[in-house]
Amino acid sequence: MVDVKRWLHRAGKRRVTLGLVMASGALVLSILIQTRQTDVSSAPVETEPVDPLATDFFVMNNVEIREDLLEQLTIHGVEFWINEDDSVGFYVRDTREVDRIANEAINVWITSQ
Numbered sequence: 594m595v596d597v598k599r600w601l602h603r604a605g606k607r608r609v610t611l612g613l614v615m616a617s618g619a620l621v622l623s624i625l626i627q628t629r630q631t632d633v634s635s636a637p638v639e640t641e642p643v644d645p646l647a648t649d650f651f652v653m654n655n656v657e658i659r660e661d662l663l664e665q666l667t668i669h670g671v672e673f674w675i676n677e678d679d680s681v682g683f684y685v686r687d688t689r690e691v692d693r694i695a696n697e698a699i700n701v702w703i704t705s706q
């Protein structure tokens with residue numbers, strides 16, 4: 594004989610699990626659709642030429658990451674300087690390289706923790 598309470602309890606769990614799977618699948622699908630929509634560009638993006646002397650800066654309070662970042666900037670030939678407020682200045686033309694090196698330094702630090 595079938596224990597009705599046990600069967601209903603298991604059926605309820607299956608419904609919840611199935612509902613969660615369907616909800617998470619719908620979420621993933623909506624993210625993929627949004628990503629595809631944002632990746633499609635109908636016109637090329639025009640940017641203004643960057644002033645070769647334009648500067649920017651960043652602040653890195655974590656001493657380990659800062660030391661590694663400054664070392665990597667030197668190795669990769671990125672010109673930088675330390676501002677009076679202890680921020681690190683650099684030329685805007687090097688922003689992509691600075692971002693890449695900073696992300697790499699942060700990832701190295703995170704994986705070492």
